[in-house]
Amino acid sequence: MSLxxxxxxxxxxxxxxxxxxxxxxxxxxxxxxxxxxxxxxGIVFAALLANIRAAAWWALLGGLMFEIFSFRFFGSHLxxxxxxxxxxYFLFERVMTNRSVYSLLMIAIGATILYDGLFLLFDYWSxxxxxxxxxxxxxxxLSLVVNAVAAIFIFYISNLATRRLRPVFLPFTxx
Amino acid sequence: MNNRRxxxxxxxxxGIIILLIIIGSNRFGTLGGFTRAVAKPFAGFMHRAGEMLxxxxxxxTSEEAMVALRSENARLAAENALLLTLEDENRxxxxxxxxxxxxxxxxxxxxxxxxxxxxxxxxxxQTVTLNQGSDQGIAVGMPIVSSEGVLVxxxxxxxxxxxEACLMYSADCRIAVTVAGRGDTxxxxxxxxxxxxxxxxxxxxxxxxxxxVIVSSGLEAGMPPGLLLGYVSxxxxxxxxxxxxxxxxxxxxxxxxxxxxxxxx
Numbered sequence: 489m490s491l492x493x494x495x496x497x498x499x500x501x502x503x504x505x506x507x508x509x510x511x512x513x514x515x516x517x518x519x520x521x522x523x524x525x526x527x528x529x530g531i532v533f534a535a536l537l538a539n540i541r542a543a544a545w546w547a548l549l550g551g552l553m554f555e556i557f558s559f560r561f562f563g564s565h566l567x568x569x570x571x572x573x574x575x576x577y578f579l580f581e582r583v584m585t586n587r588s589v590y591s592l593l594m595i596a597i598g599a600t601i602l603y604d605g606l607f608l609l610f611d612y613w614s615x616x617x618x619x620x621x622x623x624x625x626x627x628x629x630l631s632l633v634v635n636a637v638a639a640i641f642i643f644y645i646s647n648l649a650t651r652r653l654r655p656v657f658l659p660f661t662x663x
Numbered sequence: 664m665n666n667r668r669x670x671x672x673x674x675x676x677x678g679i680i681i682l683l684i685i686i687g688s689n690r691f692g693t694l695g696g697f698t699r700a701v702a703k704p705f706a707g708f709m710h711r712a713g714e715m716l717x718x719x720x721x722x723x724t725s726e727e728a729m730v731a732l733r734s735e736n737a738r739l740a741a742e743n744a745l746l747l748t749l750e751d752e753n754r755x756x757x758x759x760x761x762x763x764x765x766x767x768x769x770x771x772x773x774x775x776x777x778x779x780x781x782x783x784x785x786x787x788x789q790t791v792t793l794n795q796g797s798d799q800g801i802a803v804g805m806p807i808v809s810s811e812g813v814l815v816x817x818x819x820x821x822x823x824x825x826x827e828a829c830l831m832y833s834a835d836c837r838i839a840v841t842v843a844g845r846g847d848t849x850x851x852x853x854x855x856x857x858x859x860x861x862x863x864x865x866x867x868x869x870x871x872x873x874x875x876v877i878v879s880s881g882l883e884a885g886m887p888p889g890l891l892l893g894y895v896s897x898x899x900x901x902x903x904x905x906x907x908x909x910x911x912x913x914x915x916x917x918x919x920x921x922x923x924x925x926x927x928x
Contacts, residue, residue, distance in 0.1 A: 508702055508705060511781050512713070515713070515777050515780075516710055525784075540669045540672050540673075544672050544673075552683075555695075556694075556695040556699060557777070557792070559819070559820040562683075566680045566683060567680065570677060573676070574673065577669060604782075607785075611783070618785070619785060619856060620856070624785055627785045628785075
């Protein structure tokens with residue numbers, strides 16, 4: 489197996505496992521860990537460590553796995569992950585200037601807000617009875633914290649394996 | 664970011680997604696069914712791992728006795744509810760000399776392989792995904808019960824080999840209920856903020872008391888009467904309101920459920 493096809497195969501398995509874990513494992517976790525979005529984080533990190541094409545594979549295959557197991561109307565996950573991909577690309581290319589942990593944090597938070605917000609809108613339009621605004625804001629806050637902490641954790645783990653990331657925003661200079 | 668022709672990537676991805684949506688979910692029946700069949704054992708394993716994380720070992724040991732007692736209590740209450748319903752049925756039979764053929768339900772055991780809906784960080788939907796679907800005869804509206812025969816929810820959507828069920832704590836899960844032994848429909852039970860169950864639309868003329876046993880009334884298609892739901896813990900009665908409400912304490916603990924039975928008519 490060539491290096492390229494091996495990388496492609498590992499990516500494929502990672503996407504399927506992350507999507508499956510997102511569907512069946514994350515939902516039963518205690519505290520607010522059920523709001524962890526593994527596929528969204530996968531898109532962010534694929535864009536950060538590889539390129540937008542790798543992130544697009546995460547959006548497409550991850551979205552397809554969700555569609556196969558989900559009972560929402562067909563296409564909702566694919567559309568939302570496509571929009572998240574668009575936001576991640578825009579933030580990486582037009583707003584952020586480097587690959588520091590701060591940039592990653594901002595992008596992970598932005599992607600989480602878009603992902604959660606769009607699903608809330610979908611639920612509202614499809615007539616789901618929503619919780620009171622106070623509970624919704626609390627849930628969004630916890631979701632942001634959980635995904636931001638997970639992003640930082642993965643960032644530092646990735647940092648051990650690659651030199652593409654910079655753990656600090658401003659380099660320390662000696663006067 | 665090393666991006667080669669990003670616009671082309673977005674255009675191709677957008678095109679594929681639009682094509683998939685136009686083709687529609689029905690065309691993915693075979694592929695989806697195959698993928699689910701392959702993934703289900705992993706899904707069950709992953710879900711159990713998540714459940715194990717959710718309940719620590721210490722909690723499990725101290726809660727063991729409580730769960731056993733709760734289970735026994737629920738079983739007895741279900742039996743009592745059934746007896747009260749049978750008594751009512753007998754009375755009606757004697758009164759009106761109408762013969763009603765006993766409802767024959769067959770059970771389909773199913774394992775919970777996922778909780779909640781992907782993307783629902785808000786937990787607006789209190790649902791579970793079961794590892795059995797329409798291929799096993801499961802259809803929308805069928806009730807799901809715990810091992811003690813306590814009503815915990817109903818089927819809301821099915822695919823060929825998986826099904827989605829709403830739990831009684833869900834605001835979107837609505838079931839016509841009555842007080843055990845009464846027969847006529849009392850009101851509609853639904854989840855209240857994911858914490859308790861609320862019976863709405865109870866006429867002011869109806870008498871509801873605390874500790875009354877609440878069972879399904881059988882008004883809906885596919886829902887047999889007499890399935891225990893819980894006990895009335897509080898009655899909310901305002902003088903100037905058309906309806907009264909009752910808060911129900913469910914008899915089953917849905918958080919610890921791993922297997923459920925689907926009642927097929």
